[in-house]
Amino acid sequence: MSSRWPVGRAGIWAALGVGALLVLTSTDLGQHYQLPIGAAFALGVMRALALALVWLRPPWALPVSLATSVLTAIVCVPVSPDEAWPWPVTGVFGHSLVLAFAGARGATGLGVGGARASSRWVLGGWWVVTQLVGVVGMVLAPERGSWAGLLTMALLSAVAVVVADLVRSRADARQQLLEQEEISAAERAQRARWQERARIARELHDVVAHHLSVVVVRADSAPHRLTGLPADAREEFAGIAEDARASLTEMRRVLRLLRENPSSGRADSELGPQPGLADLEELIATTRRAGADVRLEVESSADLDPAVELTAYRVVQEAVSNAVRHAPGAVVEVRVRRIGSELNVSVVNGPVDAAIASGSGHGLIGMRERVGLLDGRLHAARTADGGYRVEAVLPAERGVE
Numbered sequence: 001m002s003s004r005w006p007v008g009r010a011g012i013w014a015a016l017g018v019g020a021l022l023v024l025t026s027t028d029l030g031q032h033y034q035l036p037i038g039a040a041f042a043l044g045v046m047r048a049l050a051l052a053l054v055w056l057r058p059p060w061a062l063p064v065s066l067a068t069s070v071l072t073a074i075v076c077v078p079v080s081p082d083e084a085w086p087w088p089v090t091g092v093f094g095h096s097l098v099l100a101f102a103g104a105r106g107a108t109g110l111g112v113g114g115a116r117a118s119s120r121w122v123l124g125g126w127w128v129v130t131q132l133v134g135v136v137g138m139v140l141a142p143e144r145g146s147w148a149g150l151l152t153m154a155l156l157s158a159v160a161v162v163v164a165d166l167v168r169s170r171a172d173a174r175q176q177l178l179e180q181e182e183i184s185a186a187e188r189a190q191r192a193r194w195q196e197r198a199r200i201a202r203e204l205h206d207v208v209a210h211h212l213s214v215v216v217v218r219a220d221s222a223p224h225r226l227t228g229l230p231a232d233a234r235e236e237f238a239g240i241a242e243d244a245r246a247s248l249t250e251m252r253r254v255l256r257l258l259r260e261n262p263s264s265g266r267a268d269s270e271l272g273p274q275p276g277l278a279d280l281e282e283l284i285a286t287t288r289r290a291g292a293d294v295r296l297e298v299e300s301s302a303d304l305d306p307a308v309e310l311t312a313y314r315v316v317q318e319a320v321s322n323a324v325r326h327a328p329g330a331v332v333e334v335r336v337r338r339i340g341s342e343l344n345v346s347v348v349n350g351p352v353d354a355a356i357a358s359g360s361g362h363g364l365i366g367m368r369e370r371v372g373l374l375d376g377r378l379h380a381a382r383t384a385d386g387g388y389r390v391e392a393v394l395p396a397e398r399g400v401e
Helices: 008-032 037-056 058-075 089-104 120-140 147-225 231-259 277-289 306-326 362-373
Strands: 293-299 331-339 342-349 377-382 388-395
Touching (some): 008 037, 008 089, 037 058, 037 089, 058 120, 120 147, 147 231, 277 293, 277 306, 306 331, 306 342, 306 362, 306 388, 362 377, 362 388
Parallel strands (some): 293 331
Antiparallel strands (some): 342 388, 377 388
């Protein structure tokens, strides 16, 4: 609920209504009640102010309007028995307008902590208080008016309450519809993202799996196709086939993750055990068999969150792969150690061959995303000797999400 004057045509009509109520109230009280023109004008200002507060300070509109009605009943004396009291005609219409507008805007009172109550029960409560004011006035000064005169205010204010409740209910229904449409749009966008990820996963599987399968077949069949191979060559082909199979398995896990919607709750059940720090030895050994000089040092306790271990493994895997690809022949030093409540992962390689050190940069982006999901930090930059350093700092405490 906004606390500002309406703009455009609605603002013009609101200003005209406030001005008209000021003039009519001042004229009515000055002509039909024993009240000086200055006092009549002051009460007219208060009546108009109550209506203006519906937009400017919504919670105060009804209290000011009711206070104005009480003050009017106290100081006004009808010039004849035909004049309405304790509710002058302009008071009936003015207070009913405030009740209708305030109720429609949900500004029917002050709630705990500044929250504004807007239920129909609170609106009905204001109607009851309004009628009690009239009853009290008649009890204290029955000679000024008649009990039948209270009926006009009771009926008109009741109509105002009903209209306000209908308008408010319609506005709430419209707001709920808009919120539901926003939720539906977000769900459609999410579904589109997952469909796109599934499409990418299928394409990756079709392209990468085919070539890896060819590598496996050629490596397995090489000792049979090529006669006279020495034992070390056969062992090398067997290692290539084994690594290709492991890559296929790892790729299928990743593609299954791409295809799986996490809201289905089946992602974890379909994925096999994820690698951790204990698997770094095997990862480095595989890289060494390819001819790279990789040195590994792990200084960490076993009490780590699996998500932290997986992220550390992936950072080492990607950083070592980049080092082997972009700095062939350079020494690669991998160090993993726990310092207090943080796990430090460092991969440093020697000078990079500028002629081949080019790529899409997706690997570094992926590492940053993984580390960022754990509220960690990643630093990647060239070293003074022309090499490259990748350093990740991860929270090592249990319960990391």
